[in-house]
Amino acid sequence: MEKLPKIALPIVVIAIIIIVVLxxxxxxxxxxxxxxxYKTFGGGVVTDEPPLExxxxxxxxxxxxFVYEVRQQEKLEKMNVxxxxxxxxxxxxxxxxxxKYNQLGKLHQEKSEQYIDRVLLPAIRSAARSVVGRYTPEQLYSSKRDxxxxxxxxxxxxxxxxQYIQLNEVLVRDVTLPPTIKDAIERKLKQEQESLEYEFRLVTAQKEAEKVxxxxxxxxxANRILSASLTDKILQDKGIEATVKLSESPNSKVIVIGSGDSGMPIILGNQ
Structure with a gap:
């Protein structure tokens, strides 16, 4: 077996070094x-240039x-307040x-890769405690969620x-009250609903009565006006008119046997 040229060994070493460096x-x-x-010999974290894309x-x-995820992320937090x-x-x-994309260098320099645990979560806990402390359990359970x-x-x-963090949204997914408080609120809400339904029925009945x-x-x-406008002469004329129409009916057989107290004919008989 032939020996390698003396120059071959240095070339191999250099090639290995280049591969490792690359x-x-x-x-x-x-x-x-x-x-x-992060520049080891150039001032540390680069904050005055955009991050690597x-x-x-x-x-x-x-x-x-140091690689960061810069798209929107979600963090679920459960806490007692x-x-x-x-x-x-x-x-x-x-x-x-x-x-915040353009401030990623500042975020890394001041907060590090642990910024979620060091900044974001403590902030959400503090805000939640401050806000919830303004409301009663009943408001938390029903009307004030939004x-x-x-x-x-x-x-x-x-x-x-x-703090170089872009907050997009906070969603309250669940509010859990002590069981006894929850039951008391539900009973109260049920009673209020029943009371509203009863008042609605009363109002409806009252409106119907007023309508009647x-x-x-x-x-x-209308009857009083009609009665005031009728005279004996008008009634007699109306009676005669009705008698004539009745006598002209093909299904009627008219027998006149005198007159009534009002002077109107008395009609008997039919087919």
């Missing part, structure tokens, strides 16, 4: 991610790249967020807005 220098940023560059990048092997009267309430909230959700969002946003009275009054007024 492997350490090549950085791939995935979809929905961005990279923060998606795709393939070559960096010096002595530098580092106190209502305005000191009752323990279990609250489940979902927060939608993402790091208002509480919006207030928690606004309170959290005030805290994280200057108005109709009866109208008929009475």
């Amino acid at each position: 492997s350490k220098s090549a950085v791939t940023i995935g979809s929905g991610e961005a990279g923060v560059l 998606e795709g393939f990048h070559i960096v010096a092997p002595w530098n580092k790249v 106190l209502s305005s009267n000191g009752l323990d309430i279990k609250l489940e909230a979902s927060v939608w967020f993402q790091p 208002a509480i959700q919006q207030e928690i969002f606004e309170e959290t946003q005030k805290i994280v807005d200057d 009275i108005i109709e009866a009054q109208g008929k009475a007024d």
